[in-house]
Amino acid sequence: MTTTALIADDEPLLREHLQRQLAQLWPELRVVAEARNGREAIELFDELTPDIAFLDVHMPGVNGVEVARALAGRARVVFVTAFDQYAVQAFEQGAVDYLVKPIDPDRLALTVQRLRQPAAVASSLSPLLDALAQRLQQQAPPRQHLQWIRASVGASVRLIPVEDVVYLRSDEKYTLVAWPGGEALIRKTIRELADELDPNRFVQIHRSVIVALPHISHVMRGNNETADVHLRGRSEVLPVSRSYVHLFRQM
């Protein structure tokens, strides 16, 4: 019974190249499927159930590590990765083989030799895969606060970096966002913004006003337990209502 394999890589030249190299080193091996992303890899695998899966780690959508998890030990996995220092370290400690791009023929020969032997008692790959998946995630930790405000300016939607925003002020229907380059109206309410903006930088000072702390020049106490916020380099004065004036008590 011939051994079958699946190759997954988003770069077509590399898929072809690996196939050629395998054909030279292991002519009996039959490559039954080529996948260009993780989703396709899982679909083709479920359809054709090959014995071996060569998985590129970095693929759009579902990546190679997630594919390996989905395979859940139903095939022998060989990861293919470009210079990813952390991944290489992880592989060296784990019970799974890996190849580094560009693939060195001697190294591939070694892998082929291992694959031709019956599989050693496989310790569970899950912990290794979990660690790898986590490392891949860590490369771009998700932020929980808004980093951009989307505002219609003319015919297009502008993305304003949150560090440029000076203040936000709402009237009945819309909220005005002000930044050094201009002003625009957005649909989000002050309440939504107060929830989504970083509270270390943005402070609500009024039912309808949020101001960015670094843009405050000074605060003037007024009568009736209210206050006014004066901004750096701008003439607007923002009102602080009674319910929020306690925030400035220390000044």
Add this chain to the structure above:
Amino acid sequence: MDTPEPPPTPLRRLLRSLNFGSLGVTTGFAFTAALMLSPIFEVSFGVLLGRTLFVALLLLLVFNVAQRWPASRLPAWLPRWLFTLVAVSLAAPLGTLLVYLVAVGGRAQDFFGSEPRLTGFFVITITALLLGLLIALTAQLREREARARALELQLQLQQSRLEKQAVDAQLALLQAQIEPHFLFNTLANVQALVESGSPRAAPVLRSLLAYLRAAMPRLQRHTSSLGDELGLVRAYLELMQMRMPDRMQFSLDVDPALLARPFPAMALLTLVENAVRHGIDPGENGGRILVGGRQDGSAVRLWVEDSGVGLSDKAEPGTGLRNLRSRLQAFYGEGARLDLHDATPQGLRAEIHLPATTASNAA
């Protein structure tokens, strides 16, 4: 997280201000005043000292209270220094009056009827007023100096922060450039082409060389021309297209008249790399990248647009973008802008606006 200590209550702050230093100085003044005045006073030195000391301490208390009077209780038209002055000026005669009334056991007519006592009252009041006002004014001056010093320190801090930012940006530029992931993936593709005997190998290697040469920090000239930059961008895009031909297309459309303009090196490449890495690459179906440039009167508009996955509003703004903005402004002045827009129907469009340059820059 530690919560900061609650701010001291006004009373506590007041008590803190009455420290040994100020008490000692006040006592000293009282003693000196008593010494100087004793020749003209009938009463014993001890009594006189008692009176001057009381008035002096009262003035110290009134001064500190006035200085710490909550700002919210002060009418807007009354500056604090005037408030303090008035308070001290009132406290001097009133305090001395109190001393004398106590001395006569509350029998006011014994005070107002007695000439020496009235004289004594006036002398101490005037001395107290003079000394009190002198001290109050000195304290005001010192406070103003302290405030000026604090402001200066703040400005220095700001300055050094800006300097640090500039240095960081330069360092990032020096270190950034050639990402191993990119390099080895590209080389793997080149190897594939070479081993398959493909005629595409040679032009691809040329593109790679062009890219590497431009991306090596040591070989970088700090400025190059827009034409040079486009050559670099084209090399990069050709390499990426070799790697993902089914997922990426690109086109370059820049007005030839702009190519000779000086332009900061790697600036446009940053936007193109972002478009590929964060826009096109994450999507299974990829997209296309447009790089363009037009004259807008005497100003210039450059853009990099992708039809990829677009920017999520929680996505971390990369330091690349921030650095790019600073570099553009350092190069072209405050008028240079970098704006991001949503592309339709999807993707991101980054636009650079360069203000009109003077004749000497345009060459």
